Amino acid sequence: xxxxxxxxxxxxxxxxxxxxxxxxxxxxxxxxxxxxxxxxxxxxxxxxxxxxxxxxxxxxxxxxxxxxxxxxxxxxxxxxxxxxxxxxxxxxxxxxxxxxxxxxxxxxxxxxxxxxxxxxxxxxxxxxxxxxxxxxxxxxxxxxxxxxxxxxxxxxxxxxxxxxxxxxxxxxxxxxxxxxxxxxxxxxxxxxxxxxxxxxxxxxxxxxxxxxxxxxxxxxxxxxxxxxxxxxxxxxxxxxxxxxxxxxxxxxxxxxxxxxxxxxxxxxxxxx
Amino acid sequence: xxxxxxxxxxxxxxxxxxxxxxxxxxxxxxxxxxxxxxxxxxxxxxxxxxxxxxxxxxxxxxxxxxxxxxxxxxxxxxxxxxxxxxxxxxxxxxxxxxxxxxxxxxxxxxxxxxxxxxxxxxxxxxxxxxxxxxxxxxxxxxxxxxxxxxxxxxxxxxxxxxxxxxxxxxxxxxxxxxxxxxxxxxxxxxxxxxxxxxxxxxxxxxxxxxxxxxxxxxxxxxxxxxxxxxxxxxxxxxxxxxxxxxxxxxxxxxxxxxxxxxxxxxxxxxxx
Numbered sequence: 212x213x214x215x216x217x218x219x220x221x222x223x224x225x226x227x228x229x230x231x232x233x234x235x236x237x238x239x240x241x242x243x244x245x246x247x248x249x250x251x252x253x254x255x256x257x258x259x260x261x262x263x264x265x266x267x268x269x270x271x272x273x274x275x276x277x278x279x280x281x282x283x284x285x286x287x288x289x290x291x292x293x294x295x296x297x298x299x300x301x302x303x304x305x306x307x308x309x310x311x312x313x314x315x316x317x318x319x320x321x322x323x324x325x326x327x328x329x330x331x332x333x334x335x336x337x338x339x340x341x342x343x344x345x346x347x348x349x350x351x352x353x354x355x356x357x358x359x360x361x362x363x364x365x366x367x368x369x370x371x372x373x374x375x376x377x378x379x380x381x382x383x384x385x386x387x388x389x390x391x392x393x394x395x396x397x398x399x400x401x402x403x404x405x406x407x408x409x410x411x412x413x414x415x416x417x418x419x420x421x422x423x424x425x426x427x428x429x430x431x432x433x434x435x436x437x438x439x440x441x442x443x444x445x446x447x448x449x450x451x452x453x454x455x456x457x458x459x460x461x462x463x464x465x466x467x468x469x470x471x472x473x474x475x476x477x478x479x480x481x482x483x
Numbered sequence: 484x485x486x487x488x489x490x491x492x493x494x495x496x497x498x499x500x501x502x503x504x505x506x507x508x509x510x511x512x513x514x515x516x517x518x519x520x521x522x523x524x525x526x527x528x529x530x531x532x533x534x535x536x537x538x539x540x541x542x543x544x545x546x547x548x549x550x551x552x553x554x555x556x557x558x559x560x561x562x563x564x565x566x567x568x569x570x571x572x573x574x575x576x577x578x579x580x581x582x583x584x585x586x587x588x589x590x591x592x593x594x595x596x597x598x599x600x601x602x603x604x605x606x607x608x609x610x611x612x613x614x615x616x617x618x619x620x621x622x623x624x625x626x627x628x629x630x631x632x633x634x635x636x637x638x639x640x641x642x643x644x645x646x647x648x649x650x651x652x653x654x655x656x657x658x659x660x661x662x663x664x665x666x667x668x669x670x671x672x673x674x675x676x677x678x679x680x681x682x683x684x685x686x687x688x689x690x691x692x693x694x695x696x697x698x699x700x701x702x703x704x705x706x707x708x709x710x711x712x713x714x715x716x717x718x719x720x721x722x723x724x725x726x727x728x729x730x731x732x733x734x735x736x737x738x739x740x741x742x743x744x745x746x747x748x749x750x751x752x753x754x755x
Contacts, residue, residue, distance in 0.1 A: 239592045254737035281577040283740035288560040305553040460732040460745035465526035468555035473732035
């Protein structure tokens with residue numbers, strides 16, 4: 212046996228695989244990884260669906276109190292489905308998980324990034340096809356079972372410009388037919404569910420169904436299978452196609468159909 | 484050199500320490516750990532400070548639409564500082580981090596749990612002392628630099644009974660003097676800052692200052708040092724004194740003085 216073979220065997224026997232980064236919970240974030248924040252901040256510019264009011268922050272106090280100490284506090288109001296947020300399955304599927312019922316283990320794990328930005332930037336109404344998933348797999352290997360599948364359309368670069376991001380700056384129900392942004396085709400959603408069983412789907416647009424959808428079939432398909440969606444995910448351009456760990460923690464709203472979502476990615480740093 | 488010494492050296496050279504659990508990002512949650520949710524859900528019973536309104540959820544739609552598909556959506560209003568939430572340093576320290584400015588790396592890492600429940604349950608106005616921290620260290624070793632320090636008073640068991648949890652069920656400014664629950668003494672906060680430099684402090688009560696505080700000195704001390712606080716943290720009774728990894732992700736409110744916080748703990752499972 213060659214020395215290198217012996218080393219590998221010893222490492223394996225110790226539960227250590229030298230070909231993958233070994234981590235310890237005592238060192239966090241783990242060496243060799245950097246933390247990226249994939250959530251947009253909530254503010255006056257945060258993008259909501261045309262029928263929803265925007266984010267509203269009321270300043271309750273900001274300044275020194277009579278007792279002499281400094282104090283700030285606010286109250287806020289928001290629709291569940293604005294900004295970087297999660298759609299819980301019950302959003303479009305009766306009796307499925309509300310946001311507080313989704314097991315946390317379904318909201319974290321290895322992520323893959325399917326980049327369709329070239330096609331989607333050329334066509335605002337693009338729907339991601341099964342062929343796009345197959346093309347990704349031909350280059351990067353199979354999407355692992357239980358992965359979090361992130362869809363990069365390239366529209367994240369337009370945030371928070373409503374017109375460029377989703378096709379219209381108009382508000383109210385009459386603006387909904389003017390929405391134009393890419394999404395995941397129901398056939399591709401079905402293919403993922405049947406063949407790759409993802410934990411969750413994320414996208415850098417306001418919705419996993421494209422802007423022109425009227426029946427939200429991709430929502431219906433995914434949510435009937437209790438697969439939640441992350442929408443308005445930020446900075447997908449900074450992630451590699453695979454090798455990322457995603458941790459997405461929503462505000463725990465009892466019986467919520469969705470919630471503001473804080474998403475972080477642990478991304479391998481290039482070795483120097 | 485003994486064979487075991489050689490193995491250790493080779494493992495170390497490969498970045499692998501056999502005495503600690505080795506993890507890989509491709510397996511998540513990591514083998515040997517379970518995920519615990521340390522956040523309470525937001526609902527009608529969620530506990531807020533006596534001067535704040537409670538959590539308000541407005542149902543915008545719940546049922547089948549005219550188009551034939553099922554649909555739920557809600558809007559909610561909340562004070563930043565109710566339920567399981569984070570206090571950003573700017574809450575009590577002018578110019579320090581607002582919630583969106585706190586680096587995510589300051590909100591995750593190894594956690595220790597200081598259990599003072601015996602003393603605190605015997606005295607609602609108990610303030611955790613330097614001696615309590617020293618006693619913990621005498622048993623468990625030094626609190627690691629940069630740890631997240633969780634303070635277990637035992638009052639979490641009373642959630643959501645306002646009277647038992649915080650001493651009063653009354654509302655409004657006149658109820659504030661009736662608050663009785665334990666907290667962290669300013670001297671102990673100062674000791675932690677000077678000697679152990681924690682990333683953050685968490686507690687299973689409504690506030691890191693005890694209920695009878697009028698100047699909130701522990702808040703002022705910690706926040707001047709940009710150390711945020713987690714309040715109303717759930718289920719601290721389920722964590723070991725050390726060996727836990729904590730990940731706490733707040734809603735990203737621009738210029739927020741605090742925010743709803745989703746906290747998870749990765750806890751080693753007993754080996755069978």
